[in-house]
Amino acid sequence: MTKLSLFLGCIIPNRYPGIEKATKFCLDKLGIDCNDLKGASCCPAPGVFRSFDKTTWIALASRNIALSEELGRDVLTVCNGCYGSLADANHELKKDATLKKSTNAHLEKIGKEFKGTADVRHIVEFLYDELGPENIKEMVVNPLKLRVALHYGCHLVKPSNERNLGSVERPDFFDELIEAIGAESVDYSDKMACCGAGGGVRSGLHGTSLEMVNHKLSRIQEADVDCIVNACPFCHLQFDGGQVEIKDILGIDYSIPVLHYSQLLGLALGFSSQEMGIDLNQIKNNEFIEKLKKLTED
Amino acid sequence: MDELDVLNRLKDAGIEVLTCMQCGTCSGSCPSGRYTSLNTRRFVRMVQVNMDMLHCEDLWMCATCYNCQERCPRGIKIVDAILTIRTIAVHEGIMLPEHRKISHLLLKHGHSVPINDSTKQKREKLGLEPLPETVHKYPQALKDVQRLMESCEFDKLVAEK
Ligand code: SF4
Ligand code: SF4
Numbered sequence: 001m002t003k004l005s006l007f008l009g010c011i012i013p014n015r016y017p018g019i020e021k022a023t024k025f026c027l028d029k030l031g032i033d034c035n036d037l038k039g040a041s042c043c044p045a046p047g048v049f050r051s052f053d054k055t056t057w058i059a060l061a062s063r064n065i066a067l068s069e070e071l072g073r074d075v076l077t078v079c080n081g082c083y084g085s086l087a088d089a090n091h092e093l094k095k096d097a098t099l100k101k102s103t104n105a106h107l108e109k110i111g112k113e114f115k116g117t118a119d120v121r122h123i124v125e126f127l128y129d130e131l132g133p134e135n136i137k138e139m140v141v142n143p144l145k146l147r148v149a150l151h152y153g154c155h156l157v158k159p160s161n162e163r164n165l166g167s168v169e170r171p172d173f174f175d176e177l178i179e180a181i182g183a184e185s186v187d188y189s190d191k192m193a194c195c196g197a198g199g200g201v202r203s204g205l206h207g208t209s210l211e212m213v214n215h216k217l218s219r220i221q222e223a224d225v226d227c228i229v230n231a232c233p234f235c236h237l238q239f240d241g242g243q244v245e246i247k248d249i250l251g252i253d254y255s256i257p258v259l260h261y262s263q264l265l266g267l268a269l270g271f272s273s274q275e276m277g278i279d280l281n282q283i284k285n286n287e288f289i290e291k292l293k294k295l296t297e298d
Numbered sequence: 299m300d301e302l303d304v305l306n307r308l309k310d311a312g313i314e315v316l317t318c319m320q321c322g323t324c325s326g327s328c329p330s331g332r333y334t335s336l337n338t339r340r341f342v343r344m345v346q347v348n349m350d351m352l353h354c355e356d357l358w359m360c361a362t363c364y365n366c367q368e369r370c371p372r373g374i375k376i377v378d379a380i381l382t383i384r385t386i387a388v389h390e391g392i393m394l395p396e397h398r399k400i401s402h403l404l405l406k407h408g409h410s411v412p413i414n415d416s417t418k419q420k421r422e423k424l425g426l427e428p429l430p431e432t433v434h435k436y437p438q439a440l441k442d443v444q445r446l447m448e449s450c451e452f453d454k455l456v457a458e459k
Contacts, residue, residue, distance in 0.1 A: 010411040013430030017421045020430070036431040039439030041408040047362050048397055049404065051384035056452040063446060106449045110442040158364035159377070168368050194329045194363035201330070201361045204394040208359060211333040280420050 001130055004076040004121070005037040005068045007086065010045070011233035012078060018277015019233055022262040023078050023123065025276075029269045030131065030139065034076060040064050043077075043085035046155070047199040050085065058099070059106045061089035062114040066107065074119040076126060078262060080232035081198070083122040084155035088162055090120045122156060124231045124261060125165060128173045133180035141270040142296045143182025148264075149225040149256075150178055150185045151216075151239070153232040154194050168192075177261065178229060181268035188223035190216060197238035210249065213242040217254050226288060227257040229264050236260055244282045257281065257288040267296055304383055305348050313379050317372045318342045324366035324376055334359040338366050338376060345379060352387040358394055391459040401456035408433035408443040 006027075012019045027034045041060060044050070050057040065086060068075045075090075077083040093100045094116045104113055127136065157168045165171065169192065175185040196202065196212025217239070220228060230236050240258040247253050263276040273279060273292045308315060324338035325331055331338060336359040345351055357380065366376045387393065400410045409432065418428040433440040447453060 008430055008432055010409045013421075013432060013434075014409060014411050014413040014417055017417060017424055017426055017430075021424045021426055038431050039433060039436040039442075040431075041433045041439070041443045042404055042410045044404060045410050048400060048410070051381040052388045052393070052397070052401065053450065053452055053455055054385065056447060056450040056455075059446050059450050060443065063443065106446055109449050110445050112442075154361075154363040154365075158368055160368060168364075194361050194365070196329065196361055199360050199362035200358065200394070200397055203400055204358055204396045205334075208330065208334050209361075212329055212361065215329075215332070275424075277420070277424055280423070 001032065002121075003073045004032065004034040004126075005071050005073040006034050007037050007040055007043070007064060007068070007075050007077050007082055009077070009079045009082040009233070010042050011237055016233050016236060016260070016277070016280070018280050019078065019236070019260040019262055022260065022266040022271070022276045025271055026262055026265050026269060035071060035073065037064070037067055037071075037075070040067060043082040045081055046085040046088070047081070047201075048203065051200070055106075057085070058089050058093065058103055061086055062093060062103050062107060063110070063112055065090055065118055065120065066112045066114050069115050069118045074121055076121050076123060078123050078260070079234065080122070080153040080155040081234050083120065087120040087122075090116075090118070091162060122231070124156065124174055124177065128177060133176040136177065136180045136265070140181050140268045142268050144264065144268050144295055146183040146226040146295075147186050147224065148178050148183045149188055149220040149223055149228045150175055150191070151195065151228055151230045151235055152192065153230055153235045154198060156231055174231065174261075178264075181265060183264070186223050186225050188219050188225075190219045193219075195235045195238045197234050202234075202238060209238070210242060210245055213238050214246050214250065214252070217243065217246070217256065220256060221254055225256070226291065227259050229259050229261055231261050233260065240281050240283050255283055255285050257283060257285045267292060270296070272296060303348070304345060304351055304386065307386060308345070308379055308382055311378065311382050313375045313382065315342050315345050315374055315379060318346060318374055319372060321371060323369050323371060327365040327369050329363055329365070330359050330361050336360060342374065342376060342379075345383070351383050352390055352392055357384055357387060388455065393456070398456055398458070401452070405444065405447055405453055405456070408440045
């Protein structure tokens with residue numbers, strides 16, 4: 001199987017290390033050959049830096065990819081933003097020789113070169129394509145009977161001409177991975193709606209961004225689920241931290257637990273909620289932790 | 299060519315907005331427009347008639363969800379247009395203060411969201427090392443990243459004007 005290097009990005013190692021640990025545990029358990037990508041930086045974040053200055057964006061992205069090329073490995077991202085940034089930069093550099101040349105002129109100053117020999121993957125599409133739901137199902141030791149509100153996150157599937165992951169209106173590959181671990185992916189209205197964090201909106205226009213996530217949370221609450229599952233630490237931060245901010249500002253208390261798919265998969269593969277760092281979220285929901293305990297102990 | 303001529307800059311980037319028929323599919327699909335003044339259809343119209351978009355607040359309200367771009371019946375690359383106009387604005391020194399701040403975080407740390415003490419504690423609690431295997435742990439790698447940003451003149455671009 002493809003050899004990978006793990007690109008951490010910013011939010012996972014620096015805010016939600018439980019996702020980092022869960023990802024490493026899962027890859028190990030699934031027998032996937034993956035090394036650390038030492039010395040990597042911010043991807044850099046597409047919504048902000050890509051729109052500020054393309055030259056800087058592509059130079060930093062190409063350095064991250066070049067580090068993985070040196071290891072002879074494909075880049076594994078665990079974040080929709082990192083995936084969007086690195087996959088798009090990789091694609092543009094591979095198809096545009098002039099851009100590659102001008103980018104390499106910058107890289108040369110630090111003794112690096114972008115060659116175009118690596119691919120950029122996202123853990124969800126990687127697991128779906130390379131292992132498949134059936135194989136994952138066979139490895140599950142704790143089937144998790146949970147009602148899950150799945151949030152794909154925009155940049156996992158869009159822009160579709162870059163991603164090629166099928167329907168962007170009603171995709172289902174990720175739902176299959178949820179069902180593979182024994183959970184139910186519940187249909188809810190505005191399931192494909194944006195969480196409101198991207199495009200520099202969370203950082204630049206915080207109030208607007210909260211209104212968008214509040215709308216999504218209200219829809220999720222109507223669906224009566226056990227937890228939200230995402231594939232992106234920025235969406236994760238928006239749902240988890242956003243609930244705390246909404247409670248402070250609007251007085252609405254959702255208390256819906258938020259998990260990255262790596263964490264959910266880790267639980268199903270036999271790890272405890274503490275090992276997966278689920279208790280390190282900002283939203284504390286003891287009822288859910290107890291439920292997980294029961295599901296993983298039986 | 300006038301560097302600030304948005305329509306020409308978009309054309310150079312392979313983005314054509316003149317084929318817009320003002321159907322409103324984009325604005326009807328826009329999650330941000332529910333809560334902000336951003337009206338994607340009107341935005342495209344304003345770009346078409348070459349109004350000053352660089353100072354338009356709506357420019358920063360797009361969450362880049364790509365709904366509009368996916369659904370536009372005329373195949374207009376709306377998000378690419380918004381991002382291109384943002385680039386022109388930033389090069390004119392127009393950006394939100396918070397965006398300037400995170401640019402400085404990137405310059406200093408090589409991360410736009412750098413580590414803090416509480417996360418270091420969480421990492422240790424999980425049995426991970428306090429610093430991740432990124433530029434945070436490798437000072438030479440951080441220097442390389444900073445050198446790269448200087449080479450691209452990112453430091454000058456986002457300096458307080
Ligand atoms: S969806 Fe496309 S054609 Fe319709 S108003 Fe928006 S930009 Fe114009
Ligand atoms: S990409 Fe931006 S403008 Fe288009 S629908 Fe999404 S938030 Fe609205």
